[in-house]
Amino acid sequence: MLGSGVMAGKxxxxxxxxxxxxxxRSVRDELERIGYRGEMRCEPRPMRAYLELHIEQGPLxxxxxxxxxxVEGIVGISWTRITLEGIQDHAGxxxxxxRRDALLTAADIVRAVREIPRTxxxxxxxxxxxxxxxxxxxxxxxxxxxxxxxxxxxxxENVERALELLDEAVQAAAxxxxxxxxxxxxxRVPPTPFDPAVVHACERAANALGASYMRMHSxxxxxxxxxxxxxxxxxxxxxxxxxRSHCEEEFTAMESVEMGANALLLAAAELAGEHELG
Amino acid sequence: MLGSGVMAGKxxxxxxxxxxxxxxRSVRDELERIGYRGEMRCEPRPMRAYLELHIEQGPLxxxxxxxxxxVEGIVGISWTRITLEGIQDHAGxxxxxxRRDALLTAADIVRAVREIPRTxxxxxxxxxxxxxxxxxxxxxxxxxxxxxxxxxxxxxENVERALELLDEAVQAAAxxxxxxxxxxxxxRVPPTPFDPAVVHACERAANALGASYMRMHSxxxxxxxxxxxxxxxxxxxxxxxxxRSHCEEEFTAMESVEMGANALLLAAAELAGEHELG
Numbered sequence: 001m002l003g004s005g006v007m008a009g010k011x012x013x014x015x016x017x018x019x020x021x022x023x024x025r026s027v028r029d030e031l032e033r034i035g036y037r038g039e040m041r042c043e044p045r046p047m048r049a050y051l052e053l054h055i056e057q058g059p060l061x062x063x064x065x066x067x068x069x070x071v072e073g074i075v076g077i078s079w080t081r082i083t084l085e086g087i088q089d090h091a092g093x094x095x096x097x098x099r100r101d102a103l104l105t106a107a108d109i110v111r112a113v114r115e116i117p118r119t120x121x122x123x124x125x126x127x128x129x130x131x132x133x134x135x136x137x138x139x140x141x142x143x144x145x146x147x148x149x150x151x152x153x154x155x156x157e158n159v160e161r162a163l164e165l166l167d168e169a170v171q172a173a174a175x176x177x178x179x180x181x182x183x184x185x186x187x188r189v190p191p192t193p194f195d196p197a198v199v200h201a202c203e204r205a206a207n208a209l210g211a212s213y214m215r216m217h218s219x220x221x222x223x224x225x226x227x228x229x230x231x232x233x234x235x236x237x238x239x240x241x242x243x244r245s246h247c248e249e250e251f252t253a254m255e256s257v258e259m260g261a262n263a264l265l266l267a268a269a270e271l272a273g274e275h276e277l278g
Numbered sequence: 279m280l281g282s283g284v285m286a287g288k289x290x291x292x293x294x295x296x297x298x299x300x301x302x303r304s305v306r307d308e309l310e311r312i313g314y315r316g317e318m319r320c321e322p323r324p325m326r327a328y329l330e331l332h333i334e335q336g337p338l339x340x341x342x343x344x345x346x347x348x349v350e351g352i353v354g355i356s357w358t359r360i361t362l363e364g365i366q367d368h369a370g371x372x373x374x375x376x377r378r379d380a381l382l383t384a385a386d387i388v389r390a391v392r393e394i395p396r397t398x399x400x401x402x403x404x405x406x407x408x409x410x411x412x413x414x415x416x417x418x419x420x421x422x423x424x425x426x427x428x429x430x431x432x433x434x435e436n437v438e439r440a441l442e443l444l445d446e447a448v449q450a451a452a453x454x455x456x457x458x459x460x461x462x463x464x465x466r467v468p469p470t471p472f473d474p475a476v477v478h479a480c481e482r483a484a485n486a487l488g489a490s491y492m493r494m495h496s497x498x499x500x501x502x503x504x505x506x507x508x509x510x511x512x513x514x515x516x517x518x519x520x521x522r523s524h525c526e527e528e529f530t531a532m533e534s535v536e537m538g539a540n541a542l543l544l545a546a547a548e549l550a551g552e553h554e555l556g
Contacts, residue, residue, distance in 0.1 A: 057371040089521060089523075090335050091428045092496070093334060098336075098337050110381055110382060111382070114379075125369065125373065128381055133408065138405075138426035140407050219370030244365075
């Protein structure tokens with residue numbers, strides 16, 4: 001999302017150029033090396049619409065046996081970092097009743113993050129993806145744990161409500177064990193609604209193809225998220241086998257790819273005024 | 279416990295010499311460098327008794343306001359490695375109901391390890407000290423977790439019972455989430471009972487000093503654990519402030535150290551036949 005981020009003014013051009021990979025190679029140098037550092041400035045300009053075709057990266061289309069997803073917007077995302085301080089002690093001589101085990105508190109928070117979406121909204125997801133334990137050896141009670149919480153929902157007020165429930169659950173878990181929790185809600189992306197007219201053009205394209213489709217939200221970020229800030233935007237999804245993505249199992253059948261490409265073509269042609277859909 | 283392990287024949291002398299630290303320095307070379315690689319063979323020989331004075335490393339003596347611990351034996355220890363395989367997926371587009379989150383299963387096991395000692399024995403302890411999550415990034419559902427379980431009790435049958443309960447809890451947690459658990463009970467040390475006559479000599483020494491004392495088990499391993507295999511053995515504990523050990527907060531008051539040293543002296547003198555205690 002680096003190019004769209006710079007074009008939409010969300011990422012500074014110099015910052016983008018100076019990003020380096022693990023081997024220290026910069027974006028600027030690599031663009032020059034492959035001949036992709038062009039002359040045209042990467043900045044907003046008059047655009048009729050932005051359309052993006054993508055695999056769903058989730059299982060909903062495949063499960064429902066539906067050919068296309070017409071994407072109405074991208075969910076809001078909130079990232080939280082939780083630091084837990086217990087007391088590191090020897091696993092042998094420390095009785096159960098004396099323990100302040102940071103990993104026990106973390107386990108209760110993992111369980112709470114599973115429960116929160118259930119009470120807030122059927123579209124919400126909540127994930128503890130990262131969890132690191134110190135000193136991380138079998139015979140020491142963990143004195144320190146850091147963990148991440150990722151919460152997403154199409155509605156900003158649902159994300160707010162989930163964060164309140166998370167704060168309460170963290171405090172309750174820490175109080176039960178006598179540990180100290182520090183909670184940082186350090187990154188937030190509000191929900192990105194797409195342009196109703198462009199969404200509607202995608203829907204008409206699906207109808208013109210005789211494709212089955214459903215309206216849905218994207219749970220992942222895409223270039224369309226930045227582009228929606230500077231021009232009318234929508235997305236089309238095709239099914240992902242078992243919802244898998246960013247792994248070797250990622251797969252979308254060629255007929256699904258073709259259906260998606262045809263929907264993209266028809267919607268783009270209509271938006272460009274080249275073709276009228278019913 | 280390297281020296282006692284070699285003397286008791288539990289650790290091979292060559293293996294001990296060839297151990298290296300993080301910088302690659304071997305035990306053999308370092309012993310030679312500091313002049314501690316002596317001529318006498320490190321092997322069992324006729325010994326009247328082995329006595330060891332140590333800080334408790336737990337809070338029991340301090341909490342009870344008691345001056346000395348007369349140690350009757352060392353608990354049995356069991357180490358288990360659990361590997362959990364879920365499905366790594368994107369944290370955004372994967373609905374809650376479709377997830378097979380290895381960290382959810384791990385959290386349920388952490389909670390079970392806290393509960394098991396309660397149902398088995400008041401002297402039992404159970405600890406998840408190590409837990410590692412993959413890929414360990416905020417926006418991926420953990421597909422893989424490894425974790426350790428340390429269980430200890432003075433009675434071997436209690437450790438057995440706890441391991442049965444652990445196996446059941448792991449299977450139940452994995453079934454709930456649809457993950458696959460592999461459980462390896464890879465290391466076991468049976469309980470080490472000390473010699474009743476040597477324990478009694480320590481008790482008489484405490485009485486002779488007018489010290490308050492309690493009989494107890496050691497939850498941690500000590501040289502005495504290996505030495506008990508080759509000669510009559512017991513230990514004396516002095517209080518640890520807040521039970522802390524192997525950290526900067528470790529502290530035992532000088533009067534406690536003195537009381538422990540005097541008890542050790544009197545017990546050793548009696549066992550050597552130099553002094554008769556009442």
